[in-house]
Amino acid sequence: VSKRLTPVNKIDQSEPYRFLLSTVHGIQDNYNQQNAISLKEILSVEHGQLIRSAQFNYMFDIEFLLEQYPLEFRLKPLLIVHGDSRHDNQSIKNQCSPYPQIEICPARLDIPFGTHHTKMMFLLYETGLRIVIHTANLILQDWRQKTQGIWISPICPKTNDDRESKTNFKKDLLEYIERYRARQLQFWQKTINEHDFSSINVHLISSTPGRHTGPDLNKFGHLKLRQTLKNYLNLDKDEQYNSSPIIGQFSSIGSLGPNANSWLTKEFLTSLKQLSSSSLESPELKLIYPTVENVRTSLEGYMAGGSLPYNMQNAMRQTWLVNYLHRWKADHRHRSQASPHIKTYLRATNDQFKDILWFLVTSANLSKAAWGVLEKNNTQLMIRSYEIGVLYTPKQFSKATFSLPDSPSFPIPYDLPPVKYQTSDKPWIVDVAYKDKPDSHGNMWDPS
Numbered sequence: 001v002s003k004r005l006t007p008v009n010k011i012d013q014s015e016p017y018r019f020l021l022s023t024v025h026g027i028q029d030n031y032n033q034q035n036a037i038s039l040k041e042i043l044s045v046e047h048g049q050l051i052r053s054a055q056f057n058y059m060f061d062i063e064f065l066l067e068q069y070p071l072e073f074r075l076k077p078l079l080i081v082h083g084d085s086r087h088d089n090q091s092i093k094n095q096c097s098p099y100p101q102i103e104i105c106p107a108r109l110d111i112p113f114g115t116h117h118t119k120m121m122f123l124l125y126e127t128g129l130r131i132v133i134h135t136a137n138l139i140l141q142d143w144r145q146k147t148q149g150i151w152i153s154p155i156c157p158k159t160n161d162d163r164e165s166k167t168n169f170k171k172d173l174l175e176y177i178e179r180y181r182a183r184q185l186q187f188w189q190k191t192i193n194e195h196d197f198s199s200i201n202v203h204l205i206s207s208t209p210g211r212h213t214g215p216d217l218n219k220f221g222h223l224k225l226r227q228t229l230k231n232y233l234n235l236d237k238d239e240q241y242n243s244s245p246i247i248g249q250f251s252s253i254g255s256l257g258p259n260a261n262s263w264l265t266k267e268f269l270t271s272l273k274q275l276s277s278s279s280l281e282s283p284e285l286k287l288i289y290p291t292v293e294n295v296r297t298s299l300e301g302y303m304a305g306g307s308l309p310y311n312m313q314n315a316m317r318q319t320w321l322v323n324y325l326h327r328w329k330a331d332h333r334h335r336s337q338a339s340p341h342i343k344t345y346l347r348a349t350n351d352q353f354k355d356i357l358w359f360l361v362t363s364a365n366l367s368k369a370a371w372g373v374l375e376k377n378n379t380q381l382m383i384r385s386y387e388i389g390v391l392y393t394p395k396q397f398s399k400a401t402f403s404l405p406d407s408p409s410f411p412i413p414y415d416l417p418p419v420k421y422q423t424s425d426k427p428w429i430v431d432v433a434y435k436d437k438p439d440s441h442g443n444m445w446d447p448s
């Protein structure tokens, strides 16, 4: 009987998709075994001897973060990349001042209302470089009882020749990092260049602040997604998919304009619906965003709503959006009560939702700030925030589609088909009081 020489860890078990959810405190443990991982497990010594790391994020609790590293790695050099704003800079500086091993890199936010939303880790081991792209802030609350999405790369070995992935992931990642124009990132640009990315089978879809035009027009935001879908979906006879449904799932919503045609369908859906050939059909767009009832009955109760910052000012101006909305429901992953902070987008082959054509997990919510808005007669894309995500296309896995009944099937985080809001359902709005029904902890929500 062949005895396994090395115990297969959760990350290797997640092959070939390497797409995991965060573990949830308070659900049956077997739902935390399959395709689920904690921050401590990501940083565990079982993956090798860490040399140094970088953490890109929006919210940081430095004490919490250091505690998630194994004791023997807590003094290794750590780079913190955060949004450059007076408030954030002071808070991060104060938190990091006791730790000489921590270096800080403020990300320039030259366009108002932009945020450094990107959530990414660079983990340099003696055996190579691992990239993690995910959706959780580096605070306890984000890793305890929510549904978060995590893509974990293989450990890419050091190489003398410039080994690129079939998806140009290395080039795209370097292009993204270059936009920070930060000397603190030069070490990581050099390190990325020196490692072999040929085992990476996902596409990088990122956003950086700016008015992207000319050769940069399709490098970021929803135009990068459009370009990648056009170049890599090459499905035979893809016209059969022209009306197949598209899902967007997110934890916040920006100001989208007075009707669907302002940006959501005319611009954003045009990118999401891209196949190798273009079509005039308008596929059905289904949006998943938690109801008040989803939040009230969640493991965290109304407190979960603190991480769903959809505000009344936007909601009241776009009541038309409710017609697109569907509930958060994830029974098959035992996470219907683990409030979603994950953001995902996918296209199915038809409304049976048995096969999907592509899947994206990203930091990007449903907003123009994250995805970009076309300006100057569609010659430039204005993006306010940093975002990053990874796109799965079947070709990279030698498949025509990702068939869900298959094994191993693509680990979709929620139940399909999505369940439409009923007339009694209301989208969660963060700055409204909910005092008629107590939540799962017996509390009410009164933001005033």
Ligand SMILES: O=C(O)c1ccc([N+](=O)[O-])cc1C(=O)O
Binding pocket: 058, 059, 115, 117, 137, 251, 252, 253, 307, 308, 309, 310, 341, 363, 365
């Ligand atoms: O957690 C975050 O990084 C975050 C920060 C700001 C906003 N926002 O301003 O809507 C949304 C999120 C979100 O991810 O939901």
